[in-house]
Amino acid sequence: MHRLKSALATVALAPTVLALLPAASATAAGGPAVPFGSHTFPYAAGTLRPGGAQSSLDQQVIDKYNAWKAAFLKQNCGNGWYEVLSPDADHPYVAEGQGYGMVITALMAGADPGAKTAFDGLLKFVLAHPSVNNPDLLAAEQNASCRSVDGSDSATDGDLDVAYGLLLADRQWGSTGTYDYKGLALEHIDAIKASEINPSTHLTLLGDWSDSGDSLHYVTRSSDWMIDHFRAFRSATGDAAWDTIRTAHQNLITSQQSRYAANTGLLADFVVNTDSTPKPAAGQVLESPHDGDYGWNACRDPWRIGTDAVTSGDAASLASARKLNAWIRSKTGGNPGAVVTGYRLNGSAFDSGTDMAFTAPFVVTAMTDPGSQAWLDALWSKLVATPINPSLYYGGSVQLQTMIVASGNYWRP
Structure with missing residues (x-):
């Protein structure tokens, strides 16, 4: 769903061997299992990285994240919700943005001590705005009053990132706290398969509204x-x-x-x-x-x-x-x-x-x-x-x- 008002080499890189990331339950003090900057997931052999010290690259991302967070991660709607604001979209809140926010905050945990709080607030917003067609999916658009509009149906891109963010959260923080991230992820993935594939x-x-x-x-x-x-x-x-x-x-x-x-x-x-x-x-x-x-x-x-x-x-x-x-x-x-x-x-x-x-x-x-x-x-x-x-x-x-x-x-x- 469009949300903007405006507008080879033949040699393959060797497949990476994925390192086993530490289990979320292994964190002693409830911190993230895969803190930002730990680089425990190796990319494919031969993948380039921008020049400069790794610590400098990490800090440049943190600086950009802090600017993004200040601009777009809001608590405008009450109810303990966090929302990603989309001033250049057709509506102030769109599913794509909430999906982005969930993936971003889960990946930035460790650099941002408030990442889990923000993630849970975004998740609370998502759960409060189900699609009218499949309640395990997210309604695509919300107005300035934080109410779902334009049919309250879904947009596939937002749901894909919401589900991915939930899987990241399960790995980061485990699923025994306020939210069962893994259980919610599985429900969301099954709903995507049923209604958006x-x-x-x-x-x-394009969304759960596009039936046969x-x-x-x-x-x-x-x-x-x-x-x-x-x-x-x-x-x-x-x-x-x-x-x-x-x-x-x-x-x-x-x-x-x-x-x-x-x-x-x-x-x-x-x-x-x-x-x-x-x-x-x-x-x-x-x-x-x-x-x-x-x-x-x-x-x-x-x-x-x-x-x-x-x-x-x-x-x-x-x-x-x-x-x-x-x-x-x-x-x-x-x-x-x-x-x-x-x-x-x-x-x-x-x-x-x-x-x-x-x-x-x-x-x-x-x-x-x-x-x-x-x-x-x-x-x-x-x-x-x-x-x-x-x-x-x-x-x-x-x-x-x-x-x-x-x-x-x-x-x-």
């Missing part, structure tokens, strides 16, 4: 294709359906890049005809005339695809990420300031603005190419130097999360 294509639906009789039932949004989340859901549930779901999305990414963006690797905001021959939307199907272009949804794709590449070493994700990296590095001449807010799949720009939502995700794909150290460093410097804009929740939230990944502080529960 197309049972015939195994691809994400809906005209958009065979439309999917590329920014919902969170491959590393699907891996985590498989591990948490033991349900092999998540392997099928993950593979379906990876196959779609590969085929869309090959057929429609062979020279760029770019994906469309929305892909249609998923029941027959999937292809980029031809004009507006949900949000704008650019639904078939690389716009305000697909701009997150390099981050999502790249994150799976660096955390899993998966050959398909690596190939897809490297296509994106090779194109944008060439397109901009290695200048992060030249990334603009919208491209056609052939790589030509249709807009001329700049926004962290478009620039920041490429820092993750840059990590996958051994020859891109200078490009990675330039991107990192751009992200560090760009302040969090309190009026641009979307770009700021993407900026922070890509920095968490690029600094080596992301992990899969």
